[in-house]
Amino acid sequence: NAGVTQTPKFRVLKTGQSMTLLCAQDMNHEYMYWYRQDPGMGLRLIHYSVGEGTTAKGEVPDGYNVSRLKKQNFLLGLESAAPSQTSVYFCASSPPGELFFGEGSRLTVL
Amino acid sequence: SQKIEQNSEALNIQEGKTATLTCNYTNYSPAYLQWYRQDPGRGPVFLLLIRENEKEKRKERLKVTFDTTLKQSLFHITASQPADSATYLCALDHTGGFKTIFGAGTRLFVKA
DSSP states (O other), rough: OOEEEEEOEEEOOOOTOOOEEEEESEEEOOOEEEEEEEEETTTEEEEEEEEEEEEEEEESSSOOOOOOOSEEEEEEEEESGGGGGGGEEEEEEEESSSSSEEEOEEEEOO | OEEEEEEESEEEEEEEEEEEEEEESSSSSEEEEEEEETTSOOOOOEEEEEEESSSSETTTTEEEEEETTTEEEEEEEEEEOOOEEEEEEEEEETTTHHHHOOOOOOEEEEOO
16 A cells, blocks of 8 residues: 655756656545645645646745646646756655655756 | 644654653644654554544554644653654644645654
């Protein structure tokens, strides 16, 4: 049972490049989330989804897009990466209630 | 504005003592509050959830209290061990449970 799997684990981008982070969960959870974590600022919610085909904005959605075409997958996209998006990104899923996190994706934008 | 505040200073305690971490919030009315543990380079791991109608909850050496009047939760680790050293995050639901918002966390160091 893999739980929540994030790919890739590490990525370096140049300013203006685009990329997609993939999150997959095998627990049949309804809710999925994308957070970013920066030193001293804790986890900040970017976007979330309460079910297949639905998405909503969190605390810091600007510069990101998401899609939830399948219940088990939640994609986070950066259309034009900026240095301010250098961070560790965590995906989580929830029944709802308790959150199950992936191991994180470390993104550096040069 | 809405805030979740945890002590940003690290907490240093001696092995065997009780560690107490604080989580305060303003302008939220959460239905439940959660505590997570995060080790360096890893994702957070769920520890405990306490609902608004519960005053206290225990799990092994862990105890959480929830005071909705004070808008505060206390997280206790009794008989602490060096393996308890980690960052502990407080989280609460917002907007009926659809969004879970986190505090910045408190780093705990337990010395042998």
